Amino acid sequence: MKPLHVGVNLLWLVPGVVGGSEEYTTRLISAWLEHPADDLQLTLFVLRPFVDTYPELVDALPTVVCPISGRSKVVRIAAEATWLAAQARRHHVDLLHHAGGTIPLVRATPSMLTIHDLQPLLLPDNFSRLKQAYLRWRLPVSAQKSRLVATLTEYTRETIVQQLGVPADRVDLVAPGFTAALAEEPDGDPQELYDISGPFFLYPAITYPHKNHELLLRAFALVVEQRPDALLVLTHRAAQMERHLDELAHTLGISANIRRLGHISRGDLDWLYKHAVAMTFPSLFEGFGLPVLEAMGHGCPVIAAASTALPEV
DSSP states (O other): OOOEEEEEEOTTOOTTTSTHHHHHHHHHHHHHHHSOOTTEEEEEEEEHHHHHHOHHHHHHSOEEEESSOSOOHHHHHHHIIIIIHHHHHHTTOSEEEETTSOOOSSOSSOEEEEOOOOHHHHSGGGSOHHHHHHHHHHHHHHHHHSSOEEESOHHHHHHHHHHHOOOGGGEEEOOOOOOOSOOSOOSSOHHHHTTOOSOEEEEEOOOOGGGOHHHHHHHHHHHHHHOTTOEEEEESOOOTTHHHHHHHHHHHTOGGGEEEEESOOHHHHHHHHHHOSEEEEOOSOOSSOHHHHHHHHTTOOEEEOSOTTTTTO
16 A cells, blocks of 8 residues: 655744754654654755754755745745745645644645644733734644644643634644653763752743743852752753843852753753753643653652643643
8 A cells, every 4th residue: 555645844943943843843743763664755845054954864854945944034935935835746745744843834735733832822922013914824724634643741732722623633642751861971071061069950931021031040040059059950942031040140149050051962961961960940830841851751859830831741
């Protein structure tokens, strides 16, 4: 029997920008490569930067590269409705898996969809008015027009059914897994490289408003009063809260106790999980919260907010 040919739409995946959904999606593809199914054929549709960031996936699977950088969201949306639609037909794709939360305006191939969370609908103030309007328009119709919707937690599954009016039998739970063994060795000695000389807490999160770094800094200032040698290690890229957090750390007098590392290697992050006093995760909204699973996989205690999907994880 002819295998089902599934195209994976990754035009939304700008490497280093989309956070946990990038980790989830690329790990899911890697896991499929380790356990392929004879009745399923995959083809990836990707941006140019994806090729340089994930050469192992591109080498292992048929990949069609869209000739855009992905820096403009408007251009990406237009490419999904034109270039992707044409390429899916050209490559005889039976089903397009749109892994980024919405489906294109124009499509000729049946769709399935992954929705990581409904934060744009539930916490709209964290998004620009333009993005709010677009997602309020596209999220419901994307879910309703898809043959199947996949999501990561029961919390998000319930919100999709309630908020988007999708029948429960068309929303499937596909939770992430994580290999508990250390993935890679660190790049040299992280203690020396990052000036980590005392006990430290870890928070690997982009500085978006809902990640709630402000609460963490205020709580950590109380820790420093009791343990002046304590450190707070923050990883991942900067977003709109970065300047405010710098000013707050200065006001609280804890700037010298904070290590802002930005994006680091997998090996270095694994080392931090292994050696941290705890991984803190005060986020106000999560469709899953992959760092919580990663930390527990490394035996690192977790201090997490009792919000949204985090108690379930």
